[in-house]
Amino acid sequence: MDKAMRRAAKRWIGVAAGVAALATLGAGCLGNVSGDTSATKVGDVSNPPAERGRPGADIEAACGNGRVTDAGTRTIRRAPYLQDVTHRSAALMWTTAGNGEATVEVTTPSGEQVATVPARVETSARPLGARQLVSEIAGLAVGTLYCYQVREGDLPVTERGGFRTAPAMESDGAVRFVALGDSGGGGEDQVAVLSQLESVPFDLMLHVGDVAYDEGTRTQFETRFFDMYSHLLSRIPIFPESGNHEYKTDEATPFREVFRLPENGGPNGRERWFSFNWGSVHFVGLDTERTGPEQAAWLEADLAANERPWVIVYGHKPPYSSGEHGSDSKFRQYFVPILERFRVPLVLTGHDHNYERTKPIGGVTYIVTGGGGVGTRTVGTSSYTAFSEQVLHFVYVTIHGNKLALHAIDGTGKEFDSAVIERGLLDAQLGKK
Ligand SMILES: [Fe+2]
The missing domain is CATH 3.60.21.10 (Metallo-dependent phosphatases)
Incomplete structure (x- = not known):
């Protein structure tokens, strides 16, 4: 044939x-x-x-997979995703049905704290049945691997994940x-x-x-x-x-x-x-x-x-x-x-x-x-x-x-x-x- x-x-x-x-x-x-x-x-x-x-295997090995936790599945609708990563900053976005304060904990791979970044609501976005949140993480070092964890209130709603800034x-x-x-x-x-x-x-x-x-x-x-x-x-x-x-x-x-x-x-x-x-x-x-x-x-x-x-x-x-x-x-x-x-x-x-x-x-x-x-x-x-x-x-x-x-x-x-x-x-x- x-x-x-x-x-x-x-x-x-x-x-x-x-x-x-x-x-x-x-x-x-x-x-x-x-x-x-x-x-x-x-x-x-x-x-x-x-x-x-595997893409990002080194990031996953250093930090974890960033997956939504069982507790997080109750509120998170769109899992956290990286946006607009530059050599000095990154944005983490997600949607949630939760109404509480949300933060992103940023650490080094060895666990030293870098920043706790509050998330803000993107009021111009209209996700279905949820709010769209963004955490703007600034002041980062060039070409560097960071770990993060998303929290809503005191509750970790993701496992630890990671990303690398642009070189x-x-x-x-x-x-x-x-x-x-x-x-x-x-x-x-x-x-x-x-x-x-x-x-x-x-x-x-x-x-x-x-x-x-x-x-x-x-x-x-x-x-x-x-x-x-x-x-x-x-x-x-x-x-x-x-x-x-x-x-x-x-x-x-x-x-x-x-x-x-x-x-x-x-x-x-x-x-x-x-x-x-x-x-x-x-x-x-x-x-x-x-x-x-x-x-x-x-x-x-x-x-x-x-x-x-x-x-x-x-x-x-x-x-x-x-x-x-x-x-x-x-x-x-x-x-x-x-x-x-x-x-x-x-x-x-x-x-x-x-x-x-x-x-x-x-x-x-x-x-x-x-x-x-x-x-x-x-x-x-x-x-x-x-x-x-x-x-x-x-x-x-x-x-x-x-x-x-x-x-x-x-x-x-x-x-x-x-x-x-x-x-x-x-x-x-x-x-x-
Ligand atoms: Fe097309």
């Missing part, structure tokens, strides 16, 4: 299971029946494969992150990718949008995002971008409620487009539902002010895609000339439910990583395509010194494509002084 026939057969089998899901998905998602877990062809696998290991720009260590997109279907596709996310050691997560299908409602964020990933987010921060599905509910208001994102996007870009630093890397999140001259001007100013040697840009709709949605012309018009001018080496997007890696275009490599867990769609090739495949997957990226290594890993754990970008080589090719 050839590949097309296998996929047709799988799709027939998947149709029955997918009917219920399809009934709840919008017209833009038709075709998202259970997807292809395993890649049937491989791209460039000549590079050294990804390191494997300094000149840190010798690697920056390791995963990126995924179009994940929030709540079914077996999402579980397959999630189980493989837990096989690589990363320090932060990016999400390129369509976090909670079908409409990014408050309920869908709970069941299709937090219920799935909270055990990771108790020790590793996520920096998500919104997709078109988030915008289906009140212009992505629930998205901006549940996530605390860097607020450097200006008055209209607040928590829509933003940037932050992690070690040697400057990350830029773009809101591709708001592509236009205002965001482009912000992007240009942000990149002009950046001093970090590496820049990773991410957002939802891809400027180069051989998938069913295809290339986003607005992204090409407004962002691509700036990305080329500033020699951004890597851009990560989603929207098309497949994987595609381009050859460098004007010095920029573009990845579509839209196989995070809500089915797959067919993908072709274009003149700019280096490799494309219809498969559930995520990408794992490590940046160390002058070398970036990207690994595409499918829903069975197989690495089916990779790429290496060398900073010095890139600069030389582009004639940078």
Whole structure:
């Protein structure tokens, strides 16, 4: 049976299971029946494969897993998750049905007290049947592991957990992150990718949008995002971008409620487009539902002010895609000339439910990583395509010194494509002084 026939057969089998899901998905998602877990062809696998290991294993070993205690299950609705972690601060957020005072105890791994940080109620958020709390932990040391425990009143409502602040720009260590997109279907596709996310050691997560299908409602964020990933987010921060599905509910208001994102996007870009630093890397999140001259001007100013040697840009709709949605012309018009001018080496997007890696275009490599867990769609090739495949997957990226290594890993754990970008080589090719 050839590949097309296998996929047709799988799709027939998947149709029955997918009917219920399809009934709840919008017209833009038709075709998202259970997807292809395993890649049937491989791209460039000549590079050294990804390191494997449990994400945040060292944090868990030093502090604990941060799990909600039995007592905590009486009040906590959304388990505590890390947000907006910088080199000096971190925010811990959760929702609770409790009404009492809440605090976060911060200690060193050896148990010395660092701070007791009161939580405040985020009155602008409207979680269902609960209050949203945030504890803003400031005055921390760079690249340092801390432990925490959440208390409501005198009662510990979590086990001890931990996190690490962002490393300094000149840190010798690697920056390791995963990126995924179009994940929030709540079914077996999402579980397959999630189980493989837990096989690589990363320090932060990016999400390129369509976090909670079908409409990014408050309920869908709970069941299709937090219920799935909270055990990771108790020790590793996520920096998500919104997709078109988030915008289906009140212009992505629930998205901006549940996530605390860097607020450097200006008055209209607040928590829509933003940037932050992690070690040697400057990350830029773009809101591709708001592509236009205002965001482009912000992007240009942000990149002009950046001093970090590496820049990773991410957002939802891809400027180069051989998938069913295809290339986003607005992204090409407004962002691509700036990305080329500033020699951004890597851009990560989603929207098309497949994987595609381009050859460098004007010095920029573009990845579509839209196989995070809500089915797959067919993908072709274009003149700019280096490799494309219809498969559930995520990408794992490590940046160390002058070398970036990207690994595409499918829903069975197989690495089916990779790429290496060398900073010095890139600069030389582009004639940078
Ligand atoms: Fe999308």
